[in-house]
Amino acid sequence: MMQDRNDARRPTRIASRPLAARRVALACAAILAAGVAAAAASAETLRFQGRVEAAERAVLSSRLNGVVAAILFQGGEKVERGQPLIRLDATDAELALAAAEAELAGALALREGAERRAARQEELSERGVASDAQVGSARTERAAARAGVALAQAGRDRAALDLERVVIRAPISGYVSRPMVAVGAFLEAEAAPPLAEIVSLDPAVVAYAAPYADRLAVLEASGAETVEALLAGLRVTLRLPGGRLYPAEATPHAASAEVDPATGAVTVWARFPNPDAILRPGMAVEVVSQAAAAPVDPGRAP
Structure with missing residues (x-):
């Protein structure tokens, strides 16, 4: 009688093992799917209003007193570093x-x-x-003569440098503004106004304000440990006025160290290649920031 009862129970135990295994597999699949879905949701696309800034800017100025003899640019054209732009009257420097x-x-x-x-x-x-007195006197005279040569050589070098500065050259490569001085104007080195301005357009820098709370949320979702690591994982694209997409993307390279107390935002900067000078300083653009999703580790426990 006891043997019959044991025989009746044995098939039930054997049949229950495949069912348990199937339940575990379904549970693992559900957990993995939830992890993949969460990772996909963490890949956010954020949009901001941005503005184009010059990557580098320089003011053209004179380091000499003198009269403007020639202006060698019109304004608006591209100039190269070291290119002559203004020439002063060289008479005084030559003398x-x-x-x-x-x-x-x-x-x-x-x-x-x-x-x-x-x-x-x-x-x-x-x-x-x-x-000894005669020898000492002769040696003193020789030392003074040597010092006189060094002083005269320095004066000659300074005069030669001033003659070179008669030609005012572009300090950087970029696009030059219209001249802010006319031929015949007398310039004072210590009080002369800016003669022109040069802006470098390639690369162009786009600045945009990002709410810091959103940055923290994206930081957590992306798995990055620092803001710098988060910026390295972002891809930024631009939409120009009129809706056209800019044909290049960038990675933000810097963010402001402080949060604006009025807006709760930080300023983020990204450099874009701009060989055709499409992006101009002051231009308003829409910034589209795409955060990469954090990788999912299937072997990691939830």
């Missing part, structure tokens, strides 16, 4: 260089004479003919 070279020649002649006299006195001293 100053000629005077400095004459002073240097005189100092060299004095040094030559002092060198000979000092060498002569040292020779006589070795023969016991010249006194």
